[in-house]
Amino acid sequence: MSREATSRISVLRRAAVGLVVVATVLTVGGTASAQPSYARPDPAVVRTDSGPVRGIVARDHRSFLGIPYAAPPQGDLRWTSPRPPASWTAVRDATVPGAACAQPAGIPMGRPSTGEDCLFVNVTVPLRPAVKPLPVMVWLHGGSLKYGAGDIYGARSLAVRGDVIVVSINYRLGMLGFLAHPALDAGRAASGNFGLEDQQAALRWVRRNATAFGGDPGNVTLFGESAGSFSICAHLAAPASAGLMHRAIMQSGPCTAGWSPSTPSSARPRQTAEREGLAVAQDLGCSDPDTAAVCLRGTSVTELLDKSDPIEFGPVLGGPVLPVDPARALATGHFNRVPVIQGGNRDEERLRVWGMEVSGENCAPGVPSIPGRPNECPLTVDQYHDQLDELFAADAATVRARYPSGSYGSPSLALGAVLTDSIWSRPALDTAKALARHTPTYAYEFADDRAPFFVGSKEPSFLLGAFHTSQLPYLFGVDYAEPLTDSQARLAEQMIGYWTRFAYSGDPNGGGAPYWSEFSDRRVQSLAPGAIRPVDFARAHRYDFWRSLDG
DSSP, rough: OOHHHHHHHHHHHHHHHHHHHHHHHHHSSSSSOOOTTTOOOOOTTEEEOOOEEEEEOOSEEEEEEESSSSSSOGGGGGGSSOOOOOOOOOOOOOOOOOOOOOBOOTTTTOBBBBOOOOOOEEEEEEEOOOOOEEEEEEOOSSSSTTTOOOSSSSOOOHHHTOOOOOEEOOOOOHHHHOOGGGGTTTTTTOOOOOOHHHHHHHHHHHHHGGGGGGGEEEEEEEEETTHHHHHHHHHHGGGGGTOOHHHHHHESSTSSSBBBBTTTTSSOHHHHHHHHHHHHHEEEEOOOOTTHHHHHHSSHHHHHHHHTTTOOOOOBBBSSSSSHHHHHHHHTTOOOOOEEEEEEEEETTHHHHHHHHHHTTTTTTTOOOOOTTTTTOOHHHHHHHHHHHHHHGGGGHHHHHOOOOGSSHHHHHHHHHHHIIIIIIIIHHHHHHHHHHHHHHHHHEEOOOOOOOOOOOOSSSSSSOOOTTTGHHHHHHBBSSSOOOHHHHHHHHHHHHHHHHHHSSSSSOOOTTTOOOOOSSSSEEEEEETTEEEEEEOOOHHHHHHHHHHH
């Protein structure tokens, strides 16, 4: 038989098979338009390892909110390491955020709550088809480890403009996440770090579920601000965090700051943390060591929140979760080495000084108040000097000579400069130096003179500049800040570009943005509207002067 005849027979056979298939469809389904077996899956539904979830499909992204990554840490599970969540079979609604972890009222980026069933993740995915698995960026919110929730930070711009998957998480806060007490140690000195273990559990959830959302479990960037950044410092040193992140972006939380009331979210000595925990237990009527754990677990969340207000929480040193101080880990090079972006804001502590004005701490007999606001007073020169005496004792006169209030426009601005340079800028440069000795490091300073302020808040008597938290509206959609101007929106696009390119490759450069060199000694990338450039950070923040005070 000829090749042409064989070909014709093959075609006829395929046509006959096709007719049989059509006939079968007509017989079984009634019409030829019945739903085919190869229908495209619903883009709103994703199957996680615990069960399927239904999210929201928007014009340019998908979002999945309130997915549990651990069991509710309540009842007997309060102050224990996170446990796996219960699985489900029916499609779970993931269109609204889960409850925030228990926290008091207090800051714009907080959410008052008494909830303990709060261990949820939120996932934002760009809608356009991905050629290959996308990088995953996991956000750790700030809030002094007392306030905040992942869903406060809208991730659409990061996900869509950067073509990445963004995961935000809730983790236990305050006393419920970071109370240290021997009765809660479970025989392994684990208390004080349950919030940190929650973050690790969320990262393990990402590793297991990234593929289901189109992400790459082998390319996870952990990024956070303030308490979130201090948490990343802990993860760099924590043995169980090894391999859970492949890059890190640390915003306003330097690892070498050391614990103090001004940087409360950095790691605390276990002795200090346990002393506070024992005092709290006694105050709550739970002082008997044999019954303390049961007593504390039976205390209402409201009572715990009432007692936690004066305590400043941070991860606790010592024990299997965090055996070594992150500062020590960086200094010796014994840390989980990943490429890092690290930096902060040029005027971090002006926010704190503004808080002193609003609270009336500066008001005293004979001190003029802010016009129209009788209970709010700017800092006076004498009060500025008193602050320096209290903070720096024998070095106060030296600091006063280097930071004369007349050179800054007001005593409030002078104090903001002193606090920023000593508490934040010096450790930020030390952290960059320590990291750069062992891993690729890109250092920055957010420097917008007129960053958006809080909606509805009273304006300060001085320019706040690039205050603590002011960079967040450039990366996220938030409802607590005033809208960005056109020039600020352009800066936001550039920052998102830097952050997401780094998530892809460990290098923020590309996309026509100003070149950003790896950190070497003193210069960092300044991020300001229309003025992205390297600056001498050490000179601007008097780094050598603050080092000289070490003796």
